[in-house]
Amino acid sequence: MSTPQFGEDKNPLRSKIAKVVLAVLGVWFVIGVIASVFIPMLKDASSYSEDKARWARYNVGGSGLLVELPGEPKQTDLAIPEASRKLLRYATTYTYEHRGLNVAIAYTKAADGVAPQPDRAAAGMIERLKNAEGVTEFQYKTASEPQLKPSFDGSFALQGKKYRFEGFATVQQANLWVVMATYDASSPAALAAARRCLDSVKKDQ
Numbered sequence: 001m002s003t004p005q006f007g008e009d010k011n012p013l014r015s016k017i018a019k020v021v022l023a024v025l026g027v028w029f030v031i032g033v034i035a036s037v038f039i040p041m042l043k044d045a046s047s048y049s050e051d052k053a054r055w056a057r058y059n060v061g062g063s064g065l066l067v068e069l070p071g072e073p074k075q076t077d078l079a080i081p082e083a084s085r086k087l088l089r090y091a092t093t094y095t096y097e098h099r100g101l102n103v104a105i106a107y108t109k110a111a112d113g114v115a116p117q118p119d120r121a122a123a124g125m126i127e128r129l130k131n132a133e134g135v136t137e138f139q140y141k142t143a144s145e146p147q148l149k150p151s152f153d154g155s156f157a158l159q160g161k162k163y164r165f166e167g168f169a170t171v172q173q174a175n176l177w178v179v180m181a182t183y184d185a186s187s188p189a190a191l192a193a194a195r196r197c198l199d200s201v202k203k204d205q
Contacts, residue, residue, distance in 0.1 A: 048100035048183065048190035055196075059204060060094045063107045065177050068200035069096050070193060073103070087114050089174075100184035101193050108176050116176035118169035122150045125167065125178050134158050140165075155185060162186065166194060172203050 053070035060067060061075050073094040080088050090109040096102070106125070110116050122142065130138045140154025151168040167180030181197050183190035 048098065048187050048193060050189060060105055061092055061107065064172065064175060064204045065105070066202050066204055067197060069103060069197060070098060071096055087111050100187050100190045102182045103197050104180050106178040110174040110176065116171045116174065118171050118176060119150045121176055121178050122152055122169040125180055126152055129165065166198060
C-alpha cells in the first residue's frame with residue numbers, strides 16, 4: 001500500500017485523520033523498540049542498590065528534556081518506518097538499566113502540521129509492555145493530568161518476580177516524550193530511585 005500524499009488530498013478532515021493515525025503508528029514503533037530491549041534487561045536484573053550510582057542531570061540527546069539518572073543513559077537513534085517519514089522528523093530511545101531499575105525514554109519530533117498525541121503514546125507503551133514475552137499478571141491504571149501529560153502506573157510478573165512501572169507522556173510543540181521507570185517491587189531502594197528519576201523530569205525552557 002502506498003503512502004498517502006497528504007498535500008494532494010482534497011478532503012481536509014480525511015487528511016488530518018490519516019496524519020494522526022500514521023503519527024501514532026510511528027510513535028508505537030519507537031515504543032516497540034523500547035519494549036524489545038526493556039524486557040531482556042529485566043530478566044537479568046538483581047536487587048538495586050545505590051553503591052554504584054552516580055546521579056547526574058541529563059539533557060537526553062539534546063531533546064530539551066532534563067532528567068536525573070543514576071548513570072549515563074544509552075541512546076539509540078531509530079530508522080523511521082517509511083509510512084511515517086513524512087510525519088516524524090526524528091525518533092530515538094534512551095535507556096538506563098542497573099540491577100532492578102530500568103528507565104526508558106522514547107522521543108519523537110513530529111513534522112510540520114502534525115500534532116503529537118501523548119495519550120495514545122502512553123497507551124501504546126502500556127500495550128507493548130502488556131504483550132511483551134513472559135509478562136503475566138499485568139495490571140495498570142491511567143490518569144490525565146494538566147498540560148497534556150497523561151500518566152500511568154501498574155505492575156506485572158516476569159519469571160516469577162514482581163515488578164512495578166510508572167510513567168507519563170508529555171509534549172512541547174512538535175516534541176513528544178514517553179518516560180517510564182520499571183523496578184523490582186520488593187526493593188525500597190529501587191522504588192526511591194525510580195521516583196527520583198520521574199520527579200526530576202522537566203523541560204528545558
